[in-house]
Amino acid sequence: MISFGPTEEQDLVVEAVRSFATEVLRPAARAADETETLPEDVLQQAWELGFAATQIPDAYGGAGEARSPVTSALVLESLAYGDAALALAVTHPAAFAFAVLDQGSEDQKRRYLPLFTAERYHAAALALTEPTPAFDARALRTKAEPKGDAFVLSGTKSCVPLADRASHFLVFAQSGADAQDAFIVPRDAAGLVIEREKNLGLRGLPTGRLTLERVEVSAAERLGGERGADLRRLLDSSRAASASLLVGLSCAVMDYAIPYAKERRAFGEFIAQKQAIAFILSDMRVETDAMRWLTWKAASQLEQGLVATRAAQFAHAYAAEHAMKIADDGLQVLGGHGFIREHPVELWYRGARTLSVLEGAATL
Amino acid sequence: MIDFTLTENDQKVLNAVREEGLVARKYARHFDENEHEFPPDELEEAKDFPPTLGLMLQRGPNDTPLGTMSMLLSAGQTWGDYSVRMRRGKGGLGNAALQAAGTPEQKQKWGHLTLAMAITEPGCGSDPSQVQTTAVLDGDEWVLNGEKIFVTTGCRAEGVIVWATLDKSAGRAGIKSFLVEKGAPGFVVAHKEKKLGIRADDTAAYVFQNCRIPRGNLLGGDESIPKQGAGGFRGVMATFNMTRPAVAALGLGMAEAALDFTREQLREAGFEVDAYGAGLHSQSAVVAKFQRLEALHEAALLTVLRASWLGDQRKPNNLEASIAKAKGGAAVREITQGCIEILGPLAVSREHLLEKWFRDVRITDIYEGTGQIQHLIIARQILGYGRAELR
Numbered sequence: 177m178i179s180f181g182p183t184e185e186q187d188l189v190v191e192a193v194r195s196f197a198t199e200v201l202r203p204a205a206r207a208a209d210e211t212e213t214l215p216e217d218v219l220q221q222a223w224e225l226g227f228a229a230t231q232i233p234d235a236y237g238g239a240g241e242a243r244s245p246v247t248s249a250l251v252l253e254s255l256a257y258g259d260a261a262l263a264l265a266v267t268h269p270a271a272f273a274f275a276v277l278d279q280g281s282e283d284q285k286r287r288y289l290p291l292f293t294a295e296r297y298h299a300a301a302l303a304l305t306e307p308t309p310a311f312d313a314r315a316l317r318t319k320a321e322p323k324g325d326a327f328v329l330s331g332t333k334s335c336v337p338l339a340d341r342a343s344h345f346l347v348f349a350q351s352g353a354d355a356q357d358a359f360i361v362p363r364d365a366a367g368l369v370i371e372r373e374k375n376l377g378l379r380g381l382p383t384g385r386l387t388l389e390r391v392e393v394s395a396a397e398r399l400g401g402e403r404g405a406d407l408r409r410l411l412d413s414s415r416a417a418s419a420s421l422l423v424g425l426s427c428a429v430m431d432y433a434i435p436y437a438k439e440r441r442a443f444g445e446f447i448a449q450k451q452a453i454a455f456i457l458s459d460m461r462v463e464t465d466a467m468r469w470l471t472w473k474a475a476s477q478l479e480q481g482l483v484a485t486r487a488a489q490f491a492h493a494y495a496a497e498h499a500m501k502i503a504d505d506g507l508q509v510l511g512g513h514g515f516i517r518e519h520p521v522e523l524w525y526r527g528a529r530t531l532s533v534l535e536g537a538a539t540l
Numbered sequence: 541m542i543d544f545t546l547t548e549n550d551q552k553v554l555n556a557v558r559e560e561g562l563v564a565r566k567y568a569r570h571f572d573e574n575e576h577e578f579p580p581d582e583l584e585e586a587k588d589f590p591p592t593l594g595l596m597l598q599r600g601p602n603d604t605p606l607g608t609m610s611m612l613l614s615a616g617q618t619w620g621d622y623s624v625r626m627r628r629g630k631g632g633l634g635n636a637a638l639q640a641a642g643t644p645e646q647k648q649k650w651g652h653l654t655l656a657m658a659i660t661e662p663g664c665g666s667d668p669s670q671v672q673t674t675a676v677l678d679g680d681e682w683v684l685n686g687e688k689i690f691v692t693t694g695c696r697a698e699g700v701i702v703w704a705t706l707d708k709s710a711g712r713a714g715i716k717s718f719l720v721e722k723g724a725p726g727f728v729v730a731h732k733e734k735k736l737g738i739r740a741d742d743t744a745a746y747v748f749q750n751c752r753i754p755r756g757n758l759l760g761g762d763e764s765i766p767k768q769g770a771g772g773f774r775g776v777m778a779t780f781n782m783t784r785p786a787v788a789a790l791g792l793g794m795a796e797a798a799l800d801f802t803r804e805q806l807r808e809a810g811f812e813v814d815a816y817g818a819g820l821h822s823q824s825a826v827v828a829k830f831q832r833l834e835a836l837h838e839a840a841l842l843t844v845l846r847a848s849w850l851g852d853q854r855k856p857n858n859l860e861a862s863i864a865k866a867k868g869g870a871a872v873r874e875i876t877q878g879c880i881e882i883l884g885p886l887a888v889s890r891e892h893l894l895e896k897w898f899r900d901v902r903i904t905d906i907y908e909g910t911g912q913i914q915h916l917i918i919a920r921q922i923l924g925y926g927r928a929e930l931r
Contacts, residue, residue, distance in 0.1 A: 177543055177545070177546075177547050177550070177602060177603055177604050177605075178543060178544055178545075178546065178550075178604040178605075178608050178845060178849065179541060179542060179543045179849065180542065180845070180846055180849045180850075181541070181542065181849075181853070182541075182542055183541055186542075246541075246542050310819070310821035310822075311819065311821070312818070312819030312821050312822045313819055314817070314818055314819055314822065315819070315822060408817060411817065412817065434922060434923065437923075438923060448923050448925070448930070449925070449929055449930050449931075451916070451919075451930070454915075454916075454919035454923065454925075454930055455912075455915045455919060457919060457922060457923065458866075458915045458916075458918035458919040458922065459915070461859075461863065461918055461922050462843070462863050462866055462867050462915075462918065465843055465846065465860075465863055465867075466839035466840065466842065466843055466867055467839070469839070469842035469843065469845075469846055470835070470838060470839050470842060472542050472544070473544045473838075473842065475542075476542050476543055476544050476545075477544070480543075480545065482545075485816045485817040486816040486817075487838075488817070489816050489817055489831070489835075490831075490834070490835035490838050490839075493831075493832065493835055494835045494836070494839055
């Protein structure tokens with residue numbers, strides 16, 4: 177039955193997260209970007225909202241609420257409205273936790289999930305993207321070769337969130353011509369080199385390059401154990417999550433450009449009174465809606481256990497295209513001020529481009 | 541709970557509409573090429589297809605709400621063909637206006653008629669406040685004079701709601717709507733318009749020459765006259781909150797037909813058009829372009845469903861109705877133009893219907909308010925501006 181109505185509980189969650197995003201994340205965003213440093217107190221504050229822990233069963237120390245990709249989508253959009261880099265930083269550990277929760281073996285859940293229900297912020301990361309032109313998540317360069325009761329991983333991963341602090345990495349690798357697996361690799365694994373990266377946008381989110389030189393992991397660390405994992409589903413979830421963040425970022429641009437256009441005068445009237453500007457703004461309103469409903473559709477398919485590949489692709493591709501356009505247009509509405517770092521629009525402009533090429537930076 | 545799945549009951553109705561649509565589609569080319577003919581009220585195959593009303597009645601509170609469902613049904617019908625229907629329903633745009641602005645007695649008296657709506661004139665379209673058709677009270681009769689064009693279902697309709705001004709100097713406040721029945725003295729259906737698309741559809745031009753109608757045919761009754769401001773005007777404009785998403789749905793049904801045809805052709809030619817989730821870089825440009833159009837269709841359809849769903853919840857949806865219309869109207873242009881680009885020469889042949897869908901959808905970004913008018917409405921709302929601040 178078609179419904180665009182969030183549950184009452186979801187409405188409350190959105191309200192709480194939205195105020196956290198505007199009161200805590202947004203004010204911290206510029207400094208994090210300029211200094212390329214994560215504000216530790218903000219991470220801890222966000223952790224206490226329980227983004228990961230609420231959806232982890234009580235058997236592993238969590239609050240035991242049902243897994244809900246739709247709730248996650250609503251939360252990600254709201255957080256990214258504050259700041260996308262910080263939104264990723266505070267939620268990325270949950271991407272690792274949810275991957276283990278949804279697809280891990282019982283042994284993996286017992287060993288790793290309690291890390292994310294503890295009181296202190298704990299970082300772990302997904303390592304998916306690679307520094308190769310025309311990166312394709314379905315055809316990875318990183319290889320996993322079986323060796324007795326273990327696997328040997330070789331390759332390079334880039335844009336790995338929280339690489340400066342993650343205790344573990346979920347490394348995606350090609351384990352056969354058409355087969356992919358993910359492996360949990362501890363930070364101190366022999367043969368793993370971690371380097372800090374500097375990026376165009378989302379500078380508040382530390383990312384790193386991982387070089388894996390014949391890193392050996394036991395078969396028990398393959399996600400899902402002997403039966404392996406459905407990485408297609410993880411990718412779908414990651415694309416829908418990216419789309420959620422892009423919706424939040426786009427709304428931030430729109431809500432900044434509108435009041436600016438209503439205050440800025442030119443030729444005797446406010447620029448918002450000119451159709452050339454007003455129609456740019458109305459287009460933002462149309463497209464943020466369209467992006468959001470596509471994202472909700474993908475999230476709800478994931479929640480219902482349906483194959484969401486098509487919906488997630490649509491949501492991600494559409495949101496990426498239009499978020500970039502909205503950030504670009506927002507900058508244009510602000511004119512020269514859009515180019516000045518006193519205003520956040522240039523930050524969103526860099527962020528939109530960066531966010532849309534990062535796969536595996538968030539999941540629902 | 542946020543949900544985008546159709547229930548079994550929803551699906552049954554939609555499947556039935558699609559089956560009927562496929563039959564209607566067999567007649568599509570004929571009525572496109574023979575513009576002067578009207579498609580029949582009921583196709584001869586109708587005897588083999590029980591009315592879908594029965595299936596509609598089987599739906600309950602756990603199925604998709606009626607307004608939202610009706611958008612999918614509209615799209616399902618035009619997926620078959622815009623003009624040819626298994627059974628032609630009664631009613632036109634004027635009926636919605638009668639329901640919105642008529643007195644209880646007027647609704648009772650004329651509710652059973654198929655009513656067209658005549659607003660546009662040779663010199664005014666998007667700005668109906670410039671209506672030049674006049675209405676003058678003469679004893680117990682109104683006397684109408686003027687011309688109306690682009691009147692949808694204007695030939696078939698049994699009556700029409702006409703916008704006319706009592707006082708040109710009063711602007712919008714002077715405009716009232718009148719019900720004129722066919723056969724009224726001085727009311728002439730001048731001709732059927734010849735069009736780019738939706739050719740089988742009945743679009744008329746009217747002339748009113750000293751056309752006399754009873755005083756009681758003023759919509760809303762005599763008490764609607766002394767109202768100051770544009771109250772009556774707004775009342776009729778409110779009709780559009782219901783019809784705008786529906787118009788977008790009509791276009792999206794045809795755009796979906798275009799996508800289905802294109803997908804089938806690509807599939808036969810060996811393109812992996814059903815492979816989703818691949819990195820964009822490992823796809824052919826053709827498939828990437830096609831899937832982009834599919835996403836655009838989905839995006840636009842969701843804005844339509846959003847607007848109608850809000851209506852179902854009895855929540856305000858004026859802004860969302862315009863969003864749906866703006867998005868839908870623009871999307872169907874891009875989709876049908878894109879499908880032709882993808883398929884090339886094959887697509888321009890009148891052997892296939894794609895070129896017809898390309899022509900047919902074009903109207904949906906024009907009538908019921910052009911895309912630009914929708915953007916004006918959206919912009920005013922998000923900026924908190926009235927017509928004085930944003931013209």
